[in-house]
Amino acid sequence: MGLETNVTTIEIDTDGTVDTDGIDPDMVTDIRKFETQLAEYVAGNLDEDVFKVFRLANGVYGQRQGGTNQMLRIKAPYGALSPAQLDRLADISERYSRGWGHLTTRQNVQFHYVQLSEVPSVLWDLAAVDLTTREACSDTVRNVMGCHLAGACPHEVLDIQPWAEATFRHFLRNPISQRLPRKFKINFSGCVTDCGQAMFNDVGVIAVNRRGKDGANEAGFRVFIAGGLGANPHPAIALEDFTTRDELMATLEACVRVFDQAGNRKNNLRARMKWLVDELGADELKERIQISRKFLLASATWPGGLPREVIDAGDAPAGRGTGPVTSVGQGSAVFLTGTSGYEQWAVANVVRGTSNGTVSAIAWSRLGDVTADQFRAIATISRDLGLEVRITNRQNFALRNIEESQLRELYTRLEVIDMAKAGAELSRDVVACPGADTCNLALTQSRGLASAIGEALEAEGLGEVDGLRINISGCTNSCGQHHIADIGFFGLERRAHGRSAPGYQMLLGGYIGNEKAEFAKKALRVPAKAAPTAAVRVISRYVQEREYGEAFTNWLARCGGATEVAAGLADLDEFPDPVIDPDYYVDFSETGPYEKEVGDSECAV
Numbered sequence: 051m052g053l054e055t056n057v058t059t060i061e062i063d064t065d066g067t068v069d070t071d072g073i074d075p076d077m078v079t080d081i082r083k084f085e086t087q088l089a090e091y092v093a094g095n096l097d098e099d100v101f102k103v104f105r106l107a108n109g110v111y112g113q114r115q116g117g118t119n120q121m122l123r124i125k126a127p128y129g130a131l132s133p134a135q136l137d138r139l140a141d142i143s144e145r146y147s148r149g150w151g152h153l154t155t156r157q158n159v160q161f162h163y164v165q166l167s168e169v170p171s172v173l174w175d176l177a178a179v180d181l182t183t184r185e186a187c188s189d190t191v192r193n194v195m196g197c198h199l200a201g202a203c204p205h206e207v208l209d210i211q212p213w214a215e216a217t218f219r220h221f222l223r224n225p226i227s228q229r230l231p232r233k234f235k236i237n238f239s240g241c242v243t244d245c246g247q248a249m250f251n252d253v254g255v256i257a258v259n260r261r262g263k264d265g266a267n268e269a270g271f272r273v274f275i276a277g278g279l280g281a282n283p284h285p286a287i288a289l290e291d292f293t294t295r296d297e298l299m300a301t302l303e304a305c306v307r308v309f310d311q312a313g314n315r316k317n318n319l320r321a322r323m324k325w326l327v328d329e330l331g332a333d334e335l336k337e338r339i340q341i342s343r344k345f346l347l348a349s350a351t352w353p354g355g356l357p358r359e360v361i362d363a364g365d366a367p368a369g370r371g372t373g374p375v376t377s378v379g380q381g382s383a384v385f386l387t388g389t390s391g392y393e394q395w396a397v398a399n400v401v402r403g404t405s406n407g408t409v410s411a412i413a414w415s416r417l418g419d420v421t422a423d424q425f426r427a428i429a430t431i432s433r434d435l436g437l438e439v440r441i442t443n444r445q446n447f448a449l450r451n452i453e454e455s456q457l458r459e460l461y462t463r464l465e466v467i468d469m470a471k472a473g474a475e476l477s478r479d480v481v482a483c484p485g486a487d488t489c490n491l492a493l494t495q496s497r498g499l500a501s502a503i504g505e506a507l508e509a510e511g512l513g514e515v516d517g518l519r520i521n522i523s524g525c526t527n528s529c530g531q532h533h534i535a536d537i538g539f540f541g542l543e544r545r546a547h548g549r550s551a552p553g554y555q556m557l558l559g560g561y562i563g564n565e566k567a568e569f570a571k572k573a574l575r576v577p578a579k580a581a582p583t584a585a586v587r588v589i590s591r592y593v594q595e596r597e598y599g600e601a602f603t604n605w606l607a608r609c610g611g612a613t614e615v616a617a618g619l620a621d622l623d624e625f626p627d628p629v630i631d632p633d634y635y636v637d638f639s640e641t642g643p644y645e646k647e648v649g650d651s652e653c654a655v
Contacts, residue, residue, distance in 0.1 A: 054231055059212050065517050067566060068174055069217065069435060072178075072467050073177045073384075074086045074177065074180065076223060077177040077182060077184075078172075078177070078324065080108065080173070080182070080184055081170060081173045081174060083460075084105075084108055084169065084170055084173060084587055085170045085341060086346060087104055088166070088167075088170065092167075094354075097375075100131070104167075105120075106187040106188035106652060107184070107185060107187070107190060108173075108184060108187075109122060109123045109125070109182075109183025109184065109186035109187050110122055110123075110125065110166075110183065110187070111123060112167055112188050112489075112650075112652050113162060113163070113488045113489075113490070114486065114488050114489060114490050114492075114647075114649055115163075115280075115488070116649075117164040118165050118504065119162075119163050119164075119165070119166065120163075120164045120165070120166050120169065121156075121160055121161070121162050121164070121488060122146075122147075122160065122161045122164045122169065122172060122183060123158050123159075123160050123183055123186040123187055124158060124159045124160070124161075124176060124181055124182070124183050124186065124195040124445065125181070125182055125183065125185075125186045125192075125218075125440055126157050126158060126159060126181075126182070126193065126474070127157075127188070127193060127194050127196070127214055127215060127218040127439035128157065128194065128195060128196030128197075128198075128210075128211055128214040128215070128218075128238065128311045128440070128583055129157035129195070129196065129198050129441035129442065129443075129615070130438075130439070130440055131159075131439045131440070131441065132179070132432075132439075133429040133430070133432045133433045133439075134429070135179045135181055136180060136181070136425045136428055136429035136432070137179075137425070137427070137429045138176065138178070138179045139151055139159060139425045140177060140210070140392035140422040140423070140425035140426045140429070141173055141422075142161060142175055142176070143161060143407055143420075143421070143422045143425065144162045144422045145175075146162075146165070146168050146172050147161040147162060147164055147172070148162060148163055148495060149421060149422055150419050150420060150422065150424075151209060151419075151420050151423040151425070152372060152418050152419055152420070152438065152484065153418040153419075153420060153441050153442075153445040153446070153447075153532070154275065154413060154418065154441075154445065154446075154622075155443050155444070155445060155481060155529070155531055156192065156193055156235070156336055156443070156484075157193060157195050157196075157198075157440075157441040157442075157443060158186060158193050158194055158441075159441070160484075162189055162484075162488050163209075168453060181591055182222075184222060184223065185221075185222060185223075185227075185228075186200070186260065187233075187652070189228075189229060189230045189232050189233055189234075190221075190225040190227055190228060190230060190233065190234065191221040191222075191224075191229065191230075191234045191235075191236060191306065192234065192236075193218075193236050193237050194214050194217045194218040194221075194237075194238070195214070195235070195236070195237040195238065195246060195247075195251075195563070196210050196211060196213075196214035196237070196239075196444065197210065197238065197239050197240050197244075197245040197246035197421065197443040197465060198245065198246075198440040198441065198443070198448040199240075199245060199378065199401060199410055199440075199448060199450070200214075200238070200240045200246075201368055201438075202368050202401070202404050202410045202438075202450040202451065203240055203241065203245075203367075203368055203378065203403075203406065204369075204376060204378070204401070204402070204403025204624040205240075205241045205243055205369070205378065205403075206240030206241045206257065206365055206367045206368055207240060207241050207257040207259055207269050207367055208240055208257035208269050208271075208365045208366075209236040209240060209364070209365045209368065210239065210240045210246070210255070210257055210365070211363075212357075212359040212360045212363040212364070212365050212558035212598075213238060213255070213298065213360060213365065213366075214238045215359045215363075216228055216299065216358070216359040216360060216630075216653045217236055217238075217299070217302060219298060219359070220302075220303070220353055220357070221236075221306070226297065226303070226307060226310060227305060227306055227559060228282070228486075230309060230310050230313065230348065231261075231309065231310070231313025231315050231321040232318065232321035232322050232323075233322075234252045234253075234306060234309060234323065234599070235251045235252050235253075236251060236254075236255070236302065237251040237253070237254045237255065238254075238255045238256075238257075238259045239254070239255070239257065240256075240367065241256070241257060241258075242256060242258065242563070242564050242565050243378055243563055243564070244379065244426055244562055244563045244564065244565070245378055245379055245380040245443075246443070247443055247534070247562050248273060248274055248277075248286070248564050249277055249285060249286050249377060249563075249565065249566065249567040250277040250278060250279050250284075250285065250286060250533075250534065250562065250567050251259040251274075251276070251277050251278070251286065252275070252276065252277065252278065252305070252309070252322070252323040252324075253273065253275055253302060253305050253323075254273070254274040254275075254277060254286050255271050255272075255274075255298070255302075256271065256272050256274070256565065257269065257270070257271055257275055258270065258271065258272045259290065260291075260292045260549055260630075261606065263609055268294075269295070269367075270292050270294045270298075271292070271293045271294075271295070271298050272288055272290075272291070272293065272565070273288070273289040273290070273291065273293050273301055273302075273305075273358045273359060274286035274288055274289065274327060274565075275287060275297070275305060275336070275453075276323045276324045276327045276335065276340070277324060277532050277567065278322050278323070278324035278532060278649060279527075279528035279534070280322070280526070280528050281526040281527065281528070282324075282372065283528070283533045283565035283567075283569045284327065285331055285566070285569070286567065288303070288565075289326065289336055289339060290336070290340070290461055291341075291573075295356060295360075295365075296355055296356060297343070297354065298355060298356075298520055299353040300343050300346050300353055300354040301339070301343050301358055303346060303353050304339045304340070304342035304343035304346060305323075305339055307342050307346075308326075308335070308338045308339050308342050309326070310521075312329075312330065312335075312338065312381045313326065314329070316327075336509070339364065342361055343576070352467070352583040356421060365538065368405055368406070369405030370403040376400070376401045376402045376403055378401060378533075379383075379516050379563045380517075380519060380536075380561055380562055380563050390460050390472070390501075391465070391472065392458060392462075394472035394473075394514075395411075395461050395470055395471075395472040396457060396461070397472075398472045398473045398474070398514070398516075399411050399412045399413075399414075399470075399472060399473070399474055400412075400457065407454075408450070408451050408452055408453060409447055409453075409454065410449065410450040410451075410452065411448075411449050411452055411457070411460060412442065412446050412447070412448055412449075412474040413428065413446060413447040413448075413449055413464050413469040413470070413474070414446055414464075414469050414470065414471040414473075414474035414479065414528070415445055415447060415469060415474075416444045416468075416471075416504075417445070417480070417482060417497055417500055418445030418446075418481070418482075420447075424467050424469060425464070427463070427467045427469075428449075428467075428469075429506075431460065431463050431464075432447070432449070432511075433450065435437035435459070435460060436451060437449045437450060437451050437454050437460075438450040438451050443479055444469075444474075444519070445481055446474050446479070447469070448636055453618035472514065473513060473514045473516075476512035478504055478507055478508065478514065479519075480500040480501075480503050480504050480520045480522065481500070481519070481520070481521045481522065481530055481531065481535070482496040482497050482499070482500035482521070482522040482523075482524075482530050483496050483497075483522070483523050483524055484497065484500070484529075484539075485497050485522075485523075485524030485541070486523070486524055486637070486647075487639070489524060489525075489529075490648065490649030490650060490652065491524075491525050491527060491648060491649070492524030492525050492541060493524060493525050493541040493542055493543055493552070493646060493648065494524045494525075494541025494552045494554065494578060494637055494638075495524070495541075495544070495552070495578075495637045495638045495639045495640060496522045496523060496524035496541060496554075497532060497638075497639065498637065498638025498639035499522055499539065499554070499578060499581055499582070499589075499638050500520075500522050501588075501638070501639075502581075502582045502638055503522075503581065503582045503585050505582075506582035506585065506586050506635065507585070507589065508584065510586050510590065512586065512589050512593065515589055515592070515593060517601055517602060518536045518537070518589065518592070518602050519535045519536050519537070519603065520535055520536070520538070520539075521535035521538050521539075521560075522532065522539045522540070522541075522554075523536070523538075523539070523541065524540070524541040525539040525540060525541055525542075526542075528540070531605070532560075532570065532614065533557065533560050533570050534558060534560040534561070534562045534567070534569065534570040535557075535560045535570060535587060536558070536559065536560060536561075536569070536570075536602040536603065537552040537556070537557070537558060537570075537585055537589070537602075538556070538557040538558075538560055538570045539555065539556055539557070539581055540554065540555050540557075541553070541554055541578075542554065542555055542575070543578065543646045544575070544625070544626030546634075547625060547627055547628055548633055549628055550620065550643075550644055550645060550646055551577060551578070551625060551634060551635045551639040551644055552577070552578035552579075552635075552636075552638075552644045553575055553576065553577055553578055554575065554576055554577075554578055554581045554582055555572060555574075555618070556572075556573040556575070556581070556611040556619075557570035557571060557572055557573060557574050557612070558570055558571060558573045558588070558606055558611075558615060559571055559602075559603050559606045559607075559611070559612055561603050570612070571611065571612040571613075572612065573612040573613070573615060573616035573619070574616040574619055574620065574623055575623055576619070576622050576623050577622075577623070577624075577625055577634050578634075578637055578638060579633060579634050579638075580623070580624075584619050584622050587618070587622075588615060588619070591615070591618070595609065604637075628629070
């Protein structure tokens with residue numbers, strides 16, 4: 051599914067008037083309203099708590115640094131970005147932020163240190179290339195995610211891209227999804243491999259086949275509900291065995307409506323859809339959704355039938371093709387054969403197996419950070435080679451629609467911008483949330499730990515271990531998705547020798563795929579500065595003991611689980627005297643002694 055973007059040049063007259071020709075009228079209305087309410091807030095005519103809810107609904111999020119520093123979150127439905135949009139993101143990073151942006155695990159793009167007074171200008175720049183921040187935060191239907199290989203996957207049942215696009219457009223500015231009890235997340239995968247990670251969302255949609263009465267296969271969906279991560283992860287449960295293509299959009303709206311009606315509006319800590327399973331019971335929750343769907347036909351805005359986006363673009367799968375088919379998904383074995391950098395990259399970063407003979411490749415983005423030069427280079431590569439660009443849920447770019455003959459040129463051009471690292475999305479590709487760098491809730495510098503683990507793995511020759519994922523969060527809220535990783539860490543405060551110190555809880559054995567969610571089990575707590583050693587020792591043991599092609603979760607079960615592995619790491623859970631080794635009391639990326647600092651949460655607003 052190609053992504054075409056209208057590009058409008060924003061011209062601002064000397065009196066501040068903006069030429070809005072060519073911009074989506076709804077975006078114009080959004081930005082005009084933001085300008086008006088921002089002026090009211092600055093003049094003291096709008097209460098702080100009211101303005102906070104308003105700006106969050108427009109994707110503007112407060113930072114740890116306070117003052118007028120803001121994080122701006124931009125929605126990229128199913129991770130899709132056009133060359134024009136990539137160029138504009140480069141411009142924004144230079145004009146309003148730090149010269150780089152951040153790709154998130156939910157396929158958004160974030161910019162930090164944007165000044166509140168400049169937000170309207172950023173919104174105009176985004177609107178000119180059909181990008182919006184609307185409902186990227188707050189208690190709304192958030193960015194609609196989708197597998198980054200959708201439409202190019204060797205295993206998919208349906209191309210879920212037009213379905214994700216239709217869902218994004220249906221709920222954007224939809225009155226029923228503006229002030230929900232809490233945020234609501236929807237995710238699509240094109241097959242049970244579940245690269246889109248549907249199994250821990252409020253609603254996760256997986257394309258499946260069923261055998262019809264005539265013996266032929268019918269493609270449709272299995273809808274999973276009430277999944278979630280956070281401090282208390284819940285696996286999603288199946289709403290029904292099979293949902294037809296005609297019924298999917300009505301099913302999604304019914305899920306949102308039931309959550310709006312039954313969600314907890316008194317206690318934010320128990321307000322997500324996952325808690326309705328505990329409060330109502332799974333059967334009652336499913337029955338309410340099915341009843342709501344049944345009677346949606348009476349609604350003037352009934353969304354049943356095939357959406358226009360699917361009718362126009364089609365949703366036929368990419369197919370396996372006639373060549374080699376690459377395994378995908380968590381736990382897939384990828385062996386970095388060959389001696390040259392290109393040979394290793396072509397094995398580890400390239401996915402083959404589509405019916406039209408094209409392939410896909412992963413462009414590595416360290417910690418999800420993309421500089422202005424890298425944004426522009428990816429845009430140019432996309433134009434020159436005719437490629438599609440998608441953000442992956444492991445904070446990289448997937449480049450699709452590549453011809454075999456273009457691979458070497460692509461590698462060379464990625465190498466120039468330091469995005470050709472072999473093994474993107476493998477062990478060296480550590481995922482981390484922003485952590486205490488900018489987040490009010492973070493207890494630790496998760497990005498600093500991610501860098502340290504990556505460096506430690508490279509030093510020990512373990513950066514290219516296949517089929518293994520490491521995720522880090524700076525607190526228990528799991529923005530870094532530590533629960534679903536083979537090795538996960540979340541930050542916490544430790545006390546030793548009468549001092550506060552940065553620490554982490556290590557978890558082992560998370561897995562998402564094949565319509566199941568297995569959350570990682572707690573192993574042990576370690577000082578932050580010992581966490582890289584803990585990761586190295588676990589991975590070294592795995593490499594030494596695993597059988598040929600054995601996945602990490604299978605090895606972990608065979609050797610006794612997280613508790614048994616943790617027993618071999620007990621010596622790492624020790625804090626030296628701060629006089630002898632003060633470094634243990636200083637967090638990564640910091641220069642002074644560690645202090646626990648937690649601000650007001652805007653996640654719960």
